Amino acid sequence: MFSINNFLALIIMFLTTEIFCFVFNQQESGYVLEDIFSFPYQTKYLGLGYVNNAVIDTHSLSILNPAIIHRVFYKEINFLYTPLVSAGTIAFFNFTSDIRTQNLYIPISLSVGSIISPEAEKINMFKESYGYNFKETLVYTNFSFSYYLRNYDINLGTNLKTFFQSIDDYFASSANFDFGIITPTKKDYTWGISFLNILPTKFGEEKLCPIIRTSLNHTVGTIFFSEVKLYTEFDIVDFYEINKTSFRWGIGSTYDFFYIPLSLSFSLSYYKVSLGFDIEKDNLNFSYSLGYNLIGFQHSFAIRYQFNFYPQEVKKLAEEELQKINQYKKDLVQEYTEQKNELQKLKKEQEKQQYITTKLLYAKSLIEEKNYSKAKDVIQEVLKLDPENFQAKEMLYLVNKYLDKSTISYLYALATEAYEKGNYDLAIERLNKLLEIDNTNKKAIVLLKFCNTQKLILEKKYNDAKTELFEILKLEPDNSSALDLLKKVDTLIEIGE
Numbered sequence: 001m002f003s004i005n006n007f008l009a010l011i012i013m014f015l016t017t018e019i020f021c022f023v024f025n026q027q028e029s030g031y032v033l034e035d036i037f038s039f040p041y042q043t044k045y046l047g048l049g050y051v052n053n054a055v056i057d058t059h060s061l062s063i064l065n066p067a068i069i070h071r072v073f074y075k076e077i078n079f080l081y082t083p084l085v086s087a088g089t090i091a092f093f094n095f096t097s098d099i100r101t102q103n104l105y106i107p108i109s110l111s112v113g114s115i116i117s118p119e120a121e122k123i124n125m126f127k128e129s130y131g132y133n134f135k136e137t138l139v140y141t142n143f144s145f146s147y148y149l150r151n152y153d154i155n156l157g158t159n160l161k162t163f164f165q166s167i168d169d170y171f172a173s174s175a176n177f178d179f180g181i182i183t184p185t186k187k188d189y190t191w192g193i194s195f196l197n198i199l200p201t202k203f204g205e206e207k208l209c210p211i212i213r214t215s216l217n218h219t220v221g222t223i224f225f226s227e228v229k230l231y232t233e234f235d236i237v238d239f240y241e242i243n244k245t246s247f248r249w250g251i252g253s254t255y256d257f258f259y260i261p262l263s264l265s266f267s268l269s270y271y272k273v274s275l276g277f278d279i280e281k282d283n284l285n286f287s288y289s290l291g292y293n294l295i296g297f298q299h300s301f302a303i304r305y306q307f308n309f310y311p312q313e314v315k316k317l318a319e320e321e322l323q324k325i326n327q328y329k330k331d332l333v334q335e336y337t338e339q340k341n342e343l344q345k346l347k348k349e350q351e352k353q354q355y356i357t358t359k360l361l362y363a364k365s366l367i368e369e370k371n372y373s374k375a376k377d378v379i380q381e382v383l384k385l386d387p388e389n390f391q392a393k394e395m396l397y398l399v400n401k402y403l404d405k406s407t408i409s410y411l412y413a414l415a416t417e418a419y420e421k422g423n424y425d426l427a428i429e430r431l432n433k434l435l436e437i438d439n440t441n442k443k444a445i446v447l448l449k450f451c452n453t454q455k456l457i458l459e460k461k462y463n464d465a466k467t468e469l470f471e472i473l474k475l476e477p478d479n480s481s482a483l484d485l486l487k488k489v490d491t492l493i494e495i496g497e
Contacts, residue, residue: 043078043302046289047265047276051250053215054192059096062109065194066144066157067180072107088117111142188219
């Protein structure tokens, strides 16, 4: 745990490192301070280069966004070394810890960096000459602290920084401060914004330009079980003077291998194109990147070491990682199960369709053999499996039509036979069944009325029998049987009278 005494010692070291930190106007100096904010200070994903305002996997970037130090449950040491052109170098050291009491938790970070160049012609990043040679040393310090607003899921941070520059016998000092924000906008998105050099401070003949840096990081998904992230960056430089305002941009991506401790990163920005790799083992991380800009190639090496983990926080982190792994496994199992079920469903559907096709072909052959009753049973079996099968419906309609014709002929023949034998009740029963199938069958209606007439004659209800015969003659005026029977009924009526 970081004690109050350690905190006071850091403050004293920070202030005494740059005793001239608040002297804003010294002799002329020639270093372009905006370049400091183009170096990749992160000690992980160096290949992201300039696109680094919301890389929350390392605390070394507190120099660019102090809100990044919002999850400090260990101590972290970062070291970065970059050889520059003409034997120049940049070296950067960062230490991160926290102030932790029962009611207080404030992450803090101290950074010290230096840029040293040998005697060379003074040029800018576009190889434009300033017209003289120089030997320059720039030393800068940065003290960061942050605070997490739990209710809003927002982390805020502030930088206090100093610069000391010497060019041969000339020097200049200055100080400024930054403000940063980190927050997840929604699942898998992280948004970062920092306001660098809030005070438009003079630095020799130059000034510390105010810069707004914004970044949006997105976890795209997984490729071959490994996580892919996309990083975007956009800056507004010197926004206090609209006529001098310029813009910067960058885009990058990282790929974290799932099974091996290796990460790859790539970026393209206004400043340069970079690619790099990271090797992480236990608490140690080594990074390398190769970048190219208008000046030339640039190599960067970085190392990070974490120690003094707080047990409860480590346990919490381990549980979170375990939950992620378990959820990932669960998602894989679910996806596999869904695919398996879908394949089984498709297989069953295919088997059902094959079965239906076979049954319909069988039903077709039965129809051709005029075995309509058996064909109907087969078709109904198909319709139980697939009620909307159009072909089966058409075949059933056709079979029913054939069955109806066959049944009508059969029932009419039986009714005629019963009528001729004088079994009128049986004839009437079969005719009623026939009319249930086809209630417009004229022959059946006529025969049914003959049956009724014969029964009425047997019951000596001659007038009613005569009425039935008239009904028959309305349907068939030339029916000889009806005319003969009508004469007989008239005779019976006369005799009866």
